[in-house]
Amino acid sequence: MTEEFAWLFRYDDRGDILLEAAHAKRRAGQPVAAIGFLDDAIALGGEDRGFARVALADLMLELGRADEAEHQFDLLRDEQPIFPAPCELAAELHAAHGDHPSALEWYSLAIANLLPHELAELDRDDAHSSYANSLLMARHRTRRALGLAHDDWDNCALLDLTR
Structure with missing residues (x-):
């Protein structure tokens, strides 16, 4: 150096x-x-x-x-420990390469490893713009692309109704 x-x-x-x-x-x-x-x-x-x-x-x-x-x-x-943000990037990379099943696994892993304060953001008034919700929405879009039925996490995803 x-x-x-x-x-x-x-x-x-x-x-x-x-x-x-x-x-x-x-x-x-x-x-x-x-x-x-x-x-x-x-x-x-x-x-x-x-x-x-x-x-x-x-x-x-x-x-x-x-x-x-x-x-x-x-x-x-x-x-x-498993950190959510790198898992999210892994999901995005898999999705960009058309591997939606792997993307779904990575989004699920990211969500499963969110910290309590990140999950608590879903209870705030601006929950639609939280990191946790962005992961839930990305996972939901991936599941929809795969033709899968809604699950409990999909039901937690909040749409931004302000736009």
Whole structure:
């Protein structure tokens, strides 16, 4: 690391910085460098590890390495604690690739791992704009795309009637 960038690592945002560096290298057409930064972010642990796993899976899919991408998803699913936001990104990635059954699994996993205060947002007046509701709505849309009947979580999704 050059002194020019050493100051970045004095902050607690190392995971974010590594993820940004990986995205920059990916955009620059340097996947090997991107993988290195993502591996470093994974090693830090925490929620950034989940974000890095999804970014790495996405990169592996782009490189035609589907087995390695699936391995990253398996690791993300098995690591504890499970954070909702990386699961949401995994769902979106699967949906973008037309794999709606897997997207549904990831949305369900994200919802199942919401923190109590995130679920409590569903009881507020602006619940339609809460993170929990955005996950419920995305899951509901995915279930509808699969032609599935409503379930209890679908019934919890709140439409934004203010628009």
